[in-house]
Amino acid sequence: MLMRLGRWLRLLGQDVANPEGISDSELLRQAKREDRTIITRDNGLFQACRSAGVKCLFIRSCKISDQLLEMAREGVPLQLDPERCTLCNTLLQEFECEQSMKWECPGCKKLYWQGGHCRKMERMLEMIRSRRDENIRWYS
Ligand SMILES: [Zn+2]
DSSP states (O other): OOHHHHHHHHHTTOOOOOOOSOOHHHHHHHHHHTTOOEEESOHHHHHHHHHHTOOEEEOOOOSHHHHHHHHHHTTOOOOOOOOBOTTTOOBOEEEEETTEEEEEOTTTOOEEESSHHHHHHHHHHHHHHHHHHHHHHHHO
16 A cells, blocks of 8 residues: 555665555554554554554655655655665665666666656655645645
């Protein structure tokens, strides 16, 4: 449900696990064990987290830019920081190639480099940052 947001959070340098095919109670145990915050749009899961004492963020929006804005308000820095593979969450290895920086995922071999899609993402983050700051002014 929040896969796209998860991939974005990895681009922002966050460690995002995406356990599949496990029950809610197993998910809660894993979050507790690994000291993770569960991000969900499922109100039932959110309530279960609260009663189990697991950190949880309830995402209201279904638009990716608004979801990122919600994360920014929770203190996630909106800076591209490609530390982890967006597909499998493995730590990337940086290397220099033809005078530019590239990153390779040792897990699934996906390659990352600074190119057009980076600039597009930077523009989107820029737009969200300005909205975040507007809202801070609005409420202060
Ligand atoms: Zn990977």
